[in-house]
Amino acid sequence: MGKLALKERILMNIEKPARYIGNEVNIVKKDLDDIDIRFAICFPDVYEIGMSYLGIQILYDFFNRRNGTYCERVYSPWPDLDAIMRKEDIPLFSLETQSPISDFDWLGITIQYEMCYTNILQVLELSKIPIWAKDRKKGDTLVIGGGPCTVNPEPLSDFFDMFYIGEGEASYNELLDLYKIYKESDMTKEDFLRKAANIPGIYVPSLYNVIYKEDGTVSEINPIYDDIPKTIKWQAVMDFNDVPYPMKPVVPYIRATQDRVTLEIMRGCIRGCRFCQAGMIYRPTRQKNVDMLKKYARIMLDNTGYEEISLSSLSSSDYEKLDELLSFLIELRDNDHVNVSLPSLRIDAFSLDVMSKVQDIKKSSLTFAAEAGTQRLRDVINKGITEENLLNGSRDAFLGGWNKVKLYFMMGLPTETDDDLLGIAELAEKISEVYYETLPKEKRNGRVMINASSSYFVPKPFTPFQWAPMIRPEEFTRRAYFVKDAFARQLNKKSLKFSYHDADITVLEGVFARGDRRLGKLIYDVYKKGAIYDAWTEFFDIERYKEAFSENNIDIDFYITRKRADDEIFPWEHIDVGVSKKFLLKEWHNAKAGVVTPNCRMKCSGCGAAVYKGGVCFEAKNQV
Amino acid sequence: MKLRIKYEKTGVLRFIGHLDIMRLFQKAIRRAKLDVAYSKGFSPHQIISFAAPMPLGMTSEGEYFDGEFNSVTSAEDMMNRLNAVLPEGVKVHDIVLLDDKAKPSMAIVSASDYYIYKNEECENDTLDILNQSIDLMMSKPAVEIIKKTKSKEELSDIKPLIYDIKPYKEGIYMLLASGSKDNLKPELVIEALCKEAGVFYNRYDYMIHRIETYMGERDKLESLSCEGERF
Numbered sequence: 001m002g003k004l005a006l007k008e009r010i011l012m013n014i015e016k017p018a019r020y021i022g023n024e025v026n027i028v029k030k031d032l033d034d035i036d037i038r039f040a041i042c043f044p045d046v047y048e049i050g051m052s053y054l055g056i057q058i059l060y061d062f063f064n065r066r067n068g069t070y071c072e073r074v075y076s077p078w079p080d081l082d083a084i085m086r087k088e089d090i091p092l093f094s095l096e097t098q099s100p101i102s103d104f105d106w107l108g109i110t111i112q113y114e115m116c117y118t119n120i121l122q123v124l125e126l127s128k129i130p131i132w133a134k135d136r137k138k139g140d141t142l143v144i145g146g147g148p149c150t151v152n153p154e155p156l157s158d159f160f161d162m163f164y165i166g167e168g169e170a171s172y173n174e175l176l177d178l179y180k181i182y183k184e185s186d187m188t189k190e191d192f193l194r195k196a197a198n199i200p201g202i203y204v205p206s207l208y209n210v211i212y213k214e215d216g217t218v219s220e221i222n223p224i225y226d227d228i229p230k231t232i233k234w235q236a237v238m239d240f241n242d243v244p245y246p247m248k249p250v251v252p253y254i255r256a257t258q259d260r261v262t263l264e265i266m267r268g269c270i271r272g273c274r275f276c277q278a279g280m281i282y283r284p285t286r287q288k289n290v291d292m293l294k295k296y297a298r299i300m301l302d303n304t305g306y307e308e309i310s311l312s313s314l315s316s317s318d319y320e321k322l323d324e325l326l327s328f329l330i331e332l333r334d335n336d337h338v339n340v341s342l343p344s345l346r347i348d349a350f351s352l353d354v355m356s357k358v359q360d361i362k363k364s365s366l367t368f369a370a371e372a373g374t375q376r377l378r379d380v381i382n383k384g385i386t387e388e389n390l391l392n393g394s395r396d397a398f399l400g401g402w403n404k405v406k407l408y409f410m411m412g413l414p415t416e417t418d419d420d421l422l423g424i425a426e427l428a429e430k431i432s433e434v435y436y437e438t439l440p441k442e443k444r445n446g447r448v449m450i451n452a453s454s455s456y457f458v459p460k461p462f463t464p465f466q467w468a469p470m471i472r473p474e475e476f477t478r479r480a481y482f483v484k485d486a487f488a489r490q491l492n493k494k495s496l497k498f499s500y501h502d503a504d505i506t507v508l509e510g511v512f513a514r515g516d517r518r519l520g521k522l523i524y525d526v527y528k529k530g531a532i533y534d535a536w537t538e539f540f541d542i543e544r545y546k547e548a549f550s551e552n553n554i555d556i557d558f559y560i561t562r563k564r565a566d567d568e569i570f571p572w573e574h575i576d577v578g579v580s581k582k583f584l585l586k587e588w589h590n591a592k593a594g595v596v597t598p599n600c601r602m603k604c605s606g607c608g609a610a611v612y613k614g615g616v617c618f619e620a621k622n623q624v
Numbered sequence: 625m626k627l628r629i630k631y632e633k634t635g636v637l638r639f640i641g642h643l644d645i646m647r648l649f650q651k652a653i654r655r656a657k658l659d660v661a662y663s664k665g666f667s668p669h670q671i672i673s674f675a676a677p678m679p680l681g682m683t684s685e686g687e688y689f690d691g692e693f694n695s696v697t698s699a700e701d702m703m704n705r706l707n708a709v710l711p712e713g714v715k716v717h718d719i720v721l722l723d724d725k726a727k728p729s730m731a732i733v734s735a736s737d738y739y740i741y742k743n744e745e746c747e748n749d750t751l752d753i754l755n756q757s758i759d760l761m762m763s764k765p766a767v768e769i770i771k772k773t774k775s776k777e778e779l780s781d782i783k784p785l786i787y788d789i790k791p792y793k794e795g796i797y798m799l800l801a802s803g804s805k806d807n808l809k810p811e812l813v814i815e816a817l818c819k820e821a822g823v824f825y826n827r828y829d830y831m832i833h834r835i836e837t838y839m840g841e842r843d844k845l846e847s848l849s850c851e852g853e854r855f
Contacts, residue, residue, distance in 0.1 A: 004636055007745050009828040012681050017639040025651070025711050251651060253637075253644045305651025305709070307669075337662045360666035 005093035005100075006081075014080045018254045019047035022095035025251040026303065028064040028071070032097065036183070037069040037176055040094050040104040040141075043076075043112070044119035045535065050075040051250070052258035054312055055110055055147065059168045061246035069176060072096035072104075073250075076119045077126065079533060085126055092126035101127035105179065107141050109160075111149035114512035115505060115535035117156060120145075121527040124159065131524065133161050133206060138189040142179075150203075151234070151281055152461040152572035155512050157205035158520035161193065165575060166201045166235025167267075167282075169243045174199045197228045201235035204228075208574060210517055216558055218516065218569045234577040238614040240267065240286040245296060248303045260308035260341065261300045263293055265325065269314035270600035270616055272607075273371070274382045274591050275410065277460035278314055280584075281577045283607060284615030285600060290321035294328050301338060308339040317346035318601075326354045333358055347393030352400045362445065365404030366397050372413055373423025379594045380415050382464075382587075387427065394431045398438045403445045405431055409454040411479045411500070414468040414591060421479055425486035425498070428452045432492040448492075453499045454483065456506040460513050461572045462579060464587030470510045470560040476503035504542040505534070511559040516571035522552045580608035625693045626726060627702075628852050630718040632685040633678065637713035642677040648714065649689065655709040658702060661692040675729035675837055675848060676736065676802060679809070684834035686736070688729050688848045690722065699855050720852030729848050732839040733803035735787060738810045739833045741795035746829040750821075754814070755791040757821035762789065769816050782808055782816065787842055789813065795830075799845075802837070 004011070004021055011017035032038075041059055043050030050056060056073065063071035072094035077085060085092065091100040101107055107129065109120055124131050129141045136142070145153055146164040153163045164172065175196060182192040197204040207228050213219045223230060237243050245264070252259070268285035269278065297309060309329065313319060322345075332338040340358040345351040347366060355364070368390055372378045375387060394405060409424050428450045435448035456476050459468045471479075480500045487498045512519065525548040533539040549556060564570075566585055583606065590597060597605050600616045610617040633645065640648070650670050653660050662668040671692035678684055696702065699719040706716045742749055761767055762783070771780040785808035788799035796817075800808040810832050818825035838845040 008681070008743055009745070011639055012828055017680070018641070018644065021636045021639050023636050023711060023713070025648075025709075253640045253648060255644075255647070302655065302657075305654035307650065307654065337668045339667055358666075363666075 003098065005098040006090070010081070010084055010088075010090075014084070015078060016047075016254055018252075019075070019078065020081070020095070022073075022098060024095075024253060025305075026248045027096055027250050028060070029096070030064075030070040032070070035068060035070045036180060037066075037106070038104040039063050039069060039071040039106040039108060039176075040074050040101050041071055042074045042107060042109045042123055044109055044116045044123050045076055045533075046078055047075045047252070048254065048256045051252045051256040053110070053112070054262050054264060055168070057246040057249045057262075059108070059110075059146075059172075060250070061248075062169055062172065062244060063176075065244060066173070066176065068180075070096075072099075074101055074107075074123070074127075076122060076532070079539065082122065082126070082532060091128050092123060102129055102141055104141050105183065107143050108164075109143065109145050110147040111145050111153070111156070112147050113535060114149060114509045115540075117512060117523050118527045118531040118534050120156065120159065121524065122532045125527075132158055134158070136161065136189075138182075138192075148277060148281065149513075151277070151575055151577055152513065152515070152570075153203070153205070154210075154517050154571040155515040155519035155523060157517050158524075160205065162196060163203045163205070164201055164235075165203050165232050165577075167237045169237045170235035171199060171201050175202060194225060194228065197223075200233055203232040203575070205517075210571070218571055218573065220569070221571075221574045231574050231576040234281065234575070236282075236284075236578065236612045237267070238286070238612055240615075241289050241292060247296065247299050249300065251304045251306070258310070259306075260310050260339075261297065261304060261306045262310055262312045263297055263300070264288065264312045265293060265316065265319050266313035268615060270318050271315055271384060272382055272587075272597055272599060272605070274380070274464040274587055275371075275413065275457060275460070276314075277463050280462050280579045280607075282314065283577075283579055283600075283609035284612055284617045285318070286615040287319060287321075290324050293325060297328070297332065301332075301336070307337060308341055310341040311343050313343065316343045317351070318599075323350070330354065330357050347389075347397060349396055352396050356400055361401040364402070365406050365449070365451070366393075366402050367406040367408065368393065369408045370427060371408065371410055372416075372420060373409065373425070373427055374420045376594060377413055377416060377420040377423070379596050380591050381413055382591070382596055384596070384599065387430075390427065391430060391434055394434050395438050398435050398448070401445060403435065403447070404449045405451070407431070407450065407452040409452060410457045411454050411483065412457040412471045412476055412506075414457075414465060416479075418482060421483050422486050424452060424454065424483050425490055425496070428487065428496045428498070429490040429492055432490075432495045435495075436492075448495050449497070450492075450495055451497045451499070452487075454480070455501045456503060458506055458509045458513055461570065462575075462577050462584065464584050464591055466514065466570065466584065467564045467566065467568070467588050469563050470507075472557075472561055473503045473507050476506065502537055502540075504545075505537070505540060507556065507560060508534075508545060511556060514559055514571070518554070522548050522554055525551060578607075578609040578611055583607040625696050626690060626722040626724060627693055627696065628688055628690050628720050628722050628726075628729060628849055629706075629716055630847075630849050631687050631689075631714060631716045632683075633687055633714055634683045634685070635713040637711070638681050638683045641680050642674070645678070645714075646672070646674060646689075648711070652706055652710050652714075653691070656702075656705040658705065659693055659695045661694050673728050673730055676733050678834065682832045682834060685717070686834050686836035686847070688837055690726075690729050696721070696855065718849050719855075720849050721855045722852040726851060729839075731804065732851075733837055733848070734801065734805070734840060735799060735838040735842070735845050736802040737788070737797065737799040737835045737838075739792060739795060739797055739835055740810065740814060741793070741831050741833070743829055743831050746826075748829070750818070750823045750829060751795050753821045753823055754817045755796060757817055758789055758791070758796070761817060761820040762786070767816050769812055782812060786813060801842075 268282040675688035766781040767783040785801040
């Protein structure tokens with residue numbers, strides 16, 4: 001056991017020192033003398049959040065399978081330690097060897113949500129890595145970004161040497177092999193970046209030039225050299241059953257947000273909800289072999305000692321061998337004392353039966369992601385769930401003994417009217433009425449509780465709604481109050497609860513999601529005003545952002561409320577995720593016309609993801 | 625079958641809190657594939673209970689927990705299996721089989737002894753001065769410290785809870801009352817000693833290591849594992 005980077009008096013005076021000591025079960029230990037590439041992988045949020053994220057475990061395992069490469073983890077220090085590190089000039093360090101991040105060849109940062117952007121700058125600065133990519137020389141740690149936000153990484157393009165666009169397992173090896181040559185030769189950094197930009201999925205923002213029109217929109221995005229590809233293609237793992245999976249995930253000492261074995265059963269989603277970015281960029285839908293999953297489950301439980309397992313996918317109900325998998329999990333539960341936590345499944349007789357076996361019905365609640373209050377609006381967003389589905393599902397659940405229901409909604413969806421908002425309250429009321437209609441007094445298990453919660457809609461790149469104007473923060477707040485009032489007027493109002501998110505954070509997510517390179521300076525300025533942990537309402541301060549927007553003369557409305565023309569060139573135009581812009585535009589028009597699009601298994605809609613030559617796009621054809 | 629398991633917690637694992645150590649053992653027992661007993665219900669949990677919670681920052685070679693097992697092999701085999709899957713810093717030293725009617729270890733703890741030594745990160749060495757003040761402090765009719773509770777601060781005499789205190793190796797040895805009836809934290813004794821010696825008290829100048837956890841009356845203390853039998 002080596003020395004820790006932090007001294008006793010520091011560790012004993014901060015919250016949860018176990019966040020910083022490493023040494024967890026299943027960490028990879030390597031002798032630094034045998035290592036030629038040191039890779040620090042970072043989730044820019046607190047340890048308990050970062051440790052819960054499957055993607056880091058996958059990449060940690062993936063990198064460490066390479067001989068000569070040693071991947072270590074680093075997370076954002078919590079604000080208490082952040083202050084001490086700045087005051088005492090302590091550099092940010094890795095967990096495994098407790099060594100300064102600036103000693104590493106690479107710092108890879110996963111970018112999962114927009115509100116972590118200031119934390120990225122925190123990590124860079126505390127690591128003493130030059131914040132601006134242009135200031136980093138050969139020998140300085142290279143900074144690479146990955147994760148869903150990189151489908152539009154433009155607001156962050158000044159801070160990263162490169163981005164990896166796509167699923168990490170696909171082509172990192174090629175990049176690291178190139179890096180080794182660069183490190184050991186007299187290749188210049190510029191040469192290296194130019195070669196890297198030719199590896200599929202690698203986007204080097206400094207090698208692309210963005211030209212804007214007078215109205216502020218993008219006119220052209222061009223590579224600055226002829227040998228650099230014009231578009232960067234999202235990398236998808238197509239040998240999904242053969243790709244390595246972390247069978248020995250690192251087990252934290254302190255309770256992480258997801259503190260259990262996570263079994264990824266499927267990637268991608270067949271549904272095509274028009275607001276959902278993951279549902280588009282992770283196409284085509286790929287499933288893991290059920291026998292392999294059973295084997296994985298056992299090995300991972302054995303390797304970690306976890307007493308709980310959960311499934312991971314965008315829509316578990318669409319996993320074709322779900323019955324078999326769930327029966328297996330119930331067996332595990334009964335024979336091996338493994339708690340099973342089920343992801344939100346489509347509520348039907350089968351799933352209710354399974355849930356009643358693994359949950360305490362009295363304590364648990366059922367979740368419906370209704371997303372919108374009326375059928376009209378659910379058609380606009382292509383959410384394939386009807387009021388009948390919701391009411392029938394609730395009826396079955398109430399008969400099964402449940403009396404708590406959670407409903408998820410979004411406010412501010414395109415074309416939303418006050419009628420749709422009213423529909424949110426009315427739907428909650430209808431479900432509560434089903435309870436009283438279905439169950440005679442003596443069979444009721446107390447009062448029914450309907451918890452409706454709503455977030456605000458944020459249009460995301462590579463969704464049909466990338467053209468959609470967002471509403472202003474005042475209007476968000478008005479709509480939230482409107483719904484709240486509507487809830488207060490319902491007959492069963494005592495059984496209904498409505499809660500909603502913070503509008504200010506939503507607006508900023510909206511700005512960054514569809515932002516461009518001109519926002520880099522703004523992110524830097526906000527950070528310099530003291531912003532970190534902006535995803536945490538207790539640390540978020542809108543005033544810092546307001547000041548920075550005004551100092552940088554940035555008009556928020558340009559990014560959020562502006563109507564985008566069908567032929568607008570987007571800041572992310574040079575990224576190609578497989579799903580075509582033509583398809584997305586057709587879907588945007590279908591949305592406005594209220595026309596629904598069938599899911600991938602019912603009918604192929606020609607979205608473009610078939611270029612990956614696998615997954616659901618070829619399932620039907622394979623069966624014939 | 626009821627077992628009592630003795631373990632050490634050393635090194636960087638001193639920064640892992642008591643509840644997390646419990647979770648660590650629950651997982652280790654599963655990894656070691658020991659046949660532990662589970663409670664019934666929707667969230668079954670292992671039937672194990674710990675003797676004395678250990679504060680963050682302290683190391684120990686005398687920690688205990690009791691566990692209910694459906695079947696056992698031999699103490700040696702179970703110990704080896706656990707030690708093969710435990711992280712560096714936690715190690716099982718002894719396992720004994722308890723009588724079915726044995727009280728939980730938590731209820732019978734009566735004392736613990738500690739070794740206080742210098743934190744290597746600390747520059748000044750105060751332990752010599754503290755050792756020289758032991759006799760003076762213990763010759764007084766009372767050793768008073770200010771005890772803070774939620775509502776008030778009051779003077780409390782800790783002398784009756786100090787069973788033994790003397791220079792030891794490079795530092796200080798102390799045997800103190802602990803458990804649910806009387807409990808004295810070693811850092812309070814260090815603080816009192818600092819006051820006696822006129823030394824500024826800084827908690828992180830000292831490392832505290834628990835040597836053993838005892839049961840029984842003050843004049844015939846026995847380690848917790850004496851209650852069971854090797855198997």
